[in-house]
Amino acid sequence: MKLNGAEILVETLIAHGVTDVFGFPGGTVINLYDALYDYQDRVTHYLTCHEQGAAHAADGYARATGKTGVVIATSGPGATNLVTGIATAYLDSTPMVAITGNVASGLIGKDSFQEVDIVGITMPVTKHNYMVKHVEELEEIVREAFQIARSGRPGPVLIDIPKDVQQAQCEFHGGMPKPLLPIPRVSEEALRAAAELIDASERPFVYAGGGLISCSAGEALRVFAERIDAPVGLSIMGLTALDSSHPLKHGLTGMHGHYVASKMNADADLIIGIGVRFSDRATGSTSKYQAKTKIIHIDIDGAEIDKNIDSVISLVGDAAEILPRLTEMVKRRENPTWIAKADLHRQESERFLAQEEMQLHDQDPQAKEEQQLLAQEDMDAQATGLTPQEIIHMVRRYAADDTVVSTDVGQHQMWVAQEYQFCLPRTLLTSGGLGTMGFGMGAAIGASIARGSARTVLFTGDGSFHMNMNEFVTAVTYGLPVVVVLFNNGSLGMVRQWQNLFFNQRYSNTTLERKTDYPKLAEAFGGKGYRASTMKELQAALDAAFSQTEPVLIECLIDSDEKVFPIIPPGGSFDDMIVK
Amino acid sequence: MDKVPEVSNFTLSIIVANRAGALSRVTGLFSRRGYNIDTLTVSPMVEDPTMSRIIMTSSGDEATRKQIIKQLDKLFDVKEVKLI
Incomplete structure (x- = not known):
């Protein structure tokens, strides 16, 4: 059967189980879009407002399911607009195939209209x-691209197809997808050595990450951690690997990790890192x-x-295969003294916070008076304002356990990582590695589509939201029940926090003097919008949001001096943790 | 307490697919990860013209050397990396 390049591409996508693609048409992909027109009963194309949004949507689609996300863009600016999305997927190891058109072969290298070297x-x-x-x-090439994207450590693969290649015809073979590339099996000896080290340790600590989500080894992690009775800290990429109600789970570790998780991490005599890369944000x-x-x-x-x-020992392989074998080899044990240390640290942290308040009262009378005034202002703020923590807790009460939550990047992202009680794998989509502001809106759309137009929640800030808010339109177009919870603190909060703590409160370019009316913006885009500055208003907005099927934006007003604590200053260690 | 890492010169033999961009992937990896390239030659392999051999000298401590080899090994156009 002879087909043209565009048809061969779509046929091969279908052969790989692709049912949804994201993208934006243009001059060098007209042929491809012409083929998509013929295949629209088998492949749904979701048109975004910007190629970056399409890339994040494909990424979110992949993160929410484990399937390979597919994104299409035209040459030149279409292709360069994908770059941030591709880099986001690369840093977080998401399987993605990006397809770009390019100018016809004869025009390549001549700085033709909308030509860039996207491969370079x-x-x-x-x-x-x-x-x-x-x-x-x-x-x-398409078959190989899908094979590479999902084999071993997943990641994005790009295929650049000149216009004339899409037009040219050849025989279509219709082969099966290639099997994933084999992963070497870890030797018995290496496992034995690891098991002995674990058995000999007194204070084992498991530090697990995104690798466990990729290979669906959350359950294997639970069984392993229970067997050796080890506390578990997680990187932001691995946060959903273990149910938050599990007694061994101490949540996020690293720069903004929980106090207890960080202390246990620091006290451990053995750290078992699984599916993590010990990034600078995790280790200091x-x-x-x-x-x-x-x-x-x-x-x-x-x-x-x-x-x-x-x-000391490294095991290179698939955690889903390694962990059950390792679990069999290690001795079942209980570490009451070690586990009790977590409680001590918890009390310590509470005492520490209380002491801080005591110290304030011991200051000279004038300072004391000022402090009291500030405290009164705080109280006033609490009476009418909202804290990020209570917003997150309230949203959690409305969301189902399997509701996918995406975030943008900054303070709100860390608050969600610290406070939201995740129960199921793949329910948190966040740009952990690249830290891409604007990721969340696209990701929430992709995840919603991946899960059959399911409700998804995007936590964002006023800084991040402005970066990709145009994709709210996409959610409206496709009738996706995305709930956008926007923390408005009138500033670029995370940078402002650093300026406050480390740069003598010199707030250079972090105050957002914007006049955006967010509820009106949501309405103008065709969705629903609410503003909340009290819990009562938030509840009313959430009642409305969770009972309708159109996209909703809820603007939550919070104080611009809210900070993310604890924080370990960059390059510091667990001992340098600032608690409040 | 910390040992001062010993920096030494070493030579790598890298066999890559004889495809457009393969050399660029290898050299790009070096620049992006901050490794040195001291000398470099590349030529098609006599025994298999679909492959090219890159002979490269570089420098760094042991950890850097190991990382270079592992990172090169991850490139899909790289078929073999050997320290010679």
Whole structure:
């Protein structure tokens, strides 16, 4: 059967189980969109407002399901608009296939209209990428791209297809998808050595991350941690690997990690890192991080071993395969003294906060008076204002356990990571590695589509939301019940917080003197909008939001001096933690 | 307490698919991760013209050397990396 390149591409997507794609048409993908027109009963194309939104949607689609997300853009600006989205997927290891058109072969290299070297541009932010030179190689390249995107440590792959390759015809073979590339099995000896080290440890601590979500090993993690009775701290990418109600789960570790999780991490004599890369946000000072502890590092990517920290034992492979084997080998044990330490740290943290208040009262009379005034203002603010924590807790009461939550980047992201009680894997979509403001709106749309137009919640800030708010329109167009919870503090809160703590309150360019009326904006885009400055208003808005099927935006007014605590200053260690 | 890492020169033999962009992937990896390239030669392999051999000298401590090899190994166009 002879088909043209565009048809071969769509046929091959279908052969890989692709039912939804995101994108934006343009001159060099007209042929591809013409083919999509023929196949619209089998592949739904979601048109976004901007290619970046399409890339984040494909990413969110992949994160919410584990399937490979597909995004399409035209050449030149269409392709460059994808770059942030591709880099976001790369840093968080999301399987994605990005397809770009390019100018016809004869025009390549001549600075033609809308020509860029997108293969060159995306080389450092893709697992692999291709320029298709002949239509005969297209089918094989697409199959290989899907294989690479999901094999081992997942990631994005880009395929650049010149216009004439999309037009040219050749024989279509219709082969099956390629099997995932094999992952080497960890040897018995290596596992034995790890098991012995675990058995010999007194204070084991499990630090788990996004790798466990990728290979669906959350359950294996629970069984393993219970068997060795080890507290578990999680990176933001791995936060949903374990149910928040689990007694061993201490939540987020790292720069904005929970006090108890950080203290237990610091006290451990053995850290078992699983599906993590020990990023700078997780470790702070690497020399201090590993000074008093041994580390076992389990990861599917061998290049992560000894990249940021030195491990005593490393197991390179699939955690879903390694953990059950390791669980069988280690001794079942209980560590009452070690586990009790978590309670001590919890009391310590409460005492610490109380002491802070005591100290304030001991100051000289004038300072005391000022403090009291401030405290009174705080009270007033609480009477009419909202705290980020109570907003998150309230939204959680409305959301179902399987509701997918996405975030943008900044303070609200950390508050969600600290406070939201996640129960199921793949229910938190957040840009952990690249830290892309504007990620959340696209991701919430992609996740909603991936789960059959399910309700999703986006937590965002007024800074982040402005970066990709145009995609609210996309949610309206497709009737997706996305609930946008916008924390409005009139500032770029995370940077402002750093300026407050580390730059003598010199608030350079972090105060947003914008006049945006968010509820009106939502209405203008065709959705519903509410503003809440009290709990009562928030509840009324959530009542409305969770009972309708159109996109809703709820603007929540919060104080611009709200901060994310604890914080470990950059390059610091757990000992440098600032609690309040 | 910390040992001062010993920096030394080393030579790598890298076999890559003889495809457009393969050399760029290898050199791009070096620049993006901050590794040094001291010398570099590339030529098609006599025994298999679909492959090219890159001979590269670089420098760094042991940890850097190991990382370079592992990162190169992850590139899909790289078929073999050897320290020679």
